């Protein structure tokens with residue numbers, strides 16, 4: 001099969017890769033760029049574990065083609081912290097015990113950041129609906145919602 | 159030396175909420191799960207699965223697949239030696255079908271190739287000739303004498319004559335005179351219930367990376383709840399020695415019991431052995447639904463008698479479970495758990511397991527208990543409704559307590575059911591007003607909890623820090639709890655300790671992370687390993703001071719001289735003793751190994767308010783409160799997390815989740831779109847109330863907490879819905895179509 005050469009920006013750095021025309025962005029990130037933070041929970045857009053930002057939009061990377069990254073920016077969980085300085089959402093998830101197994105956590109953090117970027121003061125209901133596409137089987141969501149609300153508060157105060 | 163002073167002990171670290179040691183890894187994407195590992199020269203394998211519910215495999219021709227460019231190995235059942243041990247052989251046949259395919263999705267062959275595309279293309283070239291056989295997926299149908307036989311010759315002698323050969327086992331528990339008990343009742347209610355099979359629904363699909371050379375040495379990386387169990391099963395199935403196979407547990411993305419066995423691991427090892435290359439297998443979500451551990455499906459009859467003032471006079475349950483296409487012992491646990499919350503004079507439970515053309519059951523959080531307790535708690539609730547009694551008062555009146563002879567045999571020691579019920583009664587939730595189409599439900603729940611084989615090593619580093627090596631994958635914060643218990647015992651700060659989960663070559667055997675055993679058993683072993691290290695540190699201090707070992711005690715993280723003849727020496731801290739350890743006899747370590755007993759049973763009570771939409775049949779959970787006895791909550795946040803997560807899994811089971819089979823015996827909803835687990839917007843806050851009734855079997859009073867919380871939601875929701883719509887449903891899930899049907903029959 002003919003491969004495609006793609007030039008893109010991942011977490012602020014220029015990146016290049018070759019991929020198949022039917023290869024998902026998730027597979028490219030995980031298998032070609034070594035960024036295994038985004039997880040495949042379903043491969044069909046139903047779990048949100050693969051959430052990344054594509055050109056500032058929250059997407060399920062399992063539903064995006066690697067080729068679509070050409071010329072745009074991709075932001076993943078690996079780019080959320082600045083060096084050894086955790087993002088307030090990351091710190092809040094640790095402080096609130098908002099993860100058990102943690103496999104949903106990268107996707108939920110990316111999605112939660114996308115929410116707070118557009119709505120710094122969401123209601124609990126807004127958080128619950130925004131994260132409705134991110135499945136977590138361990139926590140019952142309670143501590144996740146708290147952690148997001150609390151991080152939003154911290155970020156508003158900063 | 160530290161003492162077992164349960165009840166009076168003032169804890170410094172236990173009971174606090176420090177950040178978990180693996181937190182940063184898991185919020186930055188750095189933590190490595192099953193599918194995140196790769197190796198140089200790695201091949202990718204895919205698995206061919208049965209399109210039929212039940213068929214004979216007439217022939218398999220893999221030659222065209224093998225000839226495809228890039229294919230490096232193909233395996234089928236023919237590459238494995240059948241096992242004499244039935245338990246092992248069932249696992250093997252489940253990994254790769256031998257003569258028959260037993261369910262839709264049953265694995266038939268596997269291909270390892272240089273890329274996923276090549277492996278998938280090769281699967282299409284494998285020619286399997288099937289002869290379709292009649293199938294059965296319903297447990298009641300499977301028990302009838304004329305049912306299609308799933309596997310013959312698998313019935314135990316305990317099964318009464320005249321039943322289908324599909325019935326593999328029968329069990330019976332109870333005590334007292336049932337007839338006399340029912341004769342004393344003012345009201346007897348007898349009802350039948352069914353529950354659908356559900357899946358554990360862990361977000362991480364099964365994944366592994368296997369390397370095996372021509373020298374017979376193997377390495378396996380996989381997501382599992384028990385690396386030692388994986389090692390012993392794989393070593394047996396591949397005919398190698400356990401010492402030659404090292405299994406490393408990756409971080410695990412949820413298990414809930416479903417990752418306590420193997421599916422792809424022996425296949426990956428066999429492919430690696432054949433190809434001489436590392437082989438990775440990652441299941442797709444549909445493979446996870448089709449071929450890994452759902453729960454049993456169940457059909458249960460319950461009969462309970464009650465006096466007008468709410469005393470239960472007798473209880474009886476007949477439980478029919480199906481654990482899929484292989485014999486399954488889960489019904490035994492259901493039959494034991496069914497009436498565990500009650501102090502009864504007369505009780506009897508009978509259970510049967512029947513084979514069906516469904517995937518092999520795997521444990522799911524308190525396996526067998528939710529289905530049984532759902533049926534019992536539903537009938538108790540209906541008795542309360544008909545007799546006009548308060549359901550909480552009735553449970554208090556009949557609750558099992560210390561000294562109760564349990565319905566499954568043992569007499570209870572200190573248990574927390576009464577305290578849990580009292581807490582529910584006193585909680586504002588219980589008396590809050592309800593609106594139209596709303597109902598409140600409650601249910602008690604129970605789980606045995608297990609201990610099991612455990613071993614822990616604790617190394618004291620020369621800089622005064624401590625490393626703990628344990629052997630149970632951390633499924634929800636156990637590294638934090640273990641570090642806390644070590645810090646408590648040693649008297650050093652939590653952040654001076656690092657706990658790691660060992661591979662199978664680095665530590666002795668540890669049973670699987672199951673039975674809510676880890677915080678209890680590994681915690682206990684950690685405390686004992688710490689005491690072992692403390693006694694060594696005391697002896698080093700005695701040596702330095704030139705006094706008797708017996709004249710040294712351990713207080714607040716330091717050795718201190720004690721007693722009239724000890725002399726006056728300033729205390730030596732752990733760090734000070736560690737710093738000079740190379741001059742006083744060498745490195746200092748503590749170790750403990752045992753088969754833990756005394757896990758201490760666990761009870762919980764759940765309260766739920768729902769509102770039913772009469773037009774759509776949808777049920778909205780408005781308020782939810784979990785009350786549970788944790789013995790001692792080591793890290794309360796993770797205890798709450800278990801209570802909340804279990805409750806929500808139970809809510810999913812009660813309202814939505816089910817394996818749906820078509821007429822053709824094929825699974826119709828193998829994906830998260832059609833098998834709908836609860837999402838954040840479905841749920842309210844899940845409130846938690848932790849009770850602490852110390853477990854006499856643990857120095858800090860710890861009980862397992864992980865499984866009990868999935869037990870009560872099924873009946874609690876059903877009872878709430880029945881009160882909201884004035885009509886009782888007898889089947890789970892109470893999906894909108896079922897509720898609409900019940901309403902239209904009203």
Ligand code: FES
Pocket residue numbers: 039040041042043044045046047048049050051060061062063
């Ligand atoms: S893996 Fe992309 S949504 Fe589940």
Ligand code: FES
Pocket residue numbers: 098099100101102103104105135136137138139361411412
């Ligand atoms: S923490 Fe396990 S799936 Fe969310």
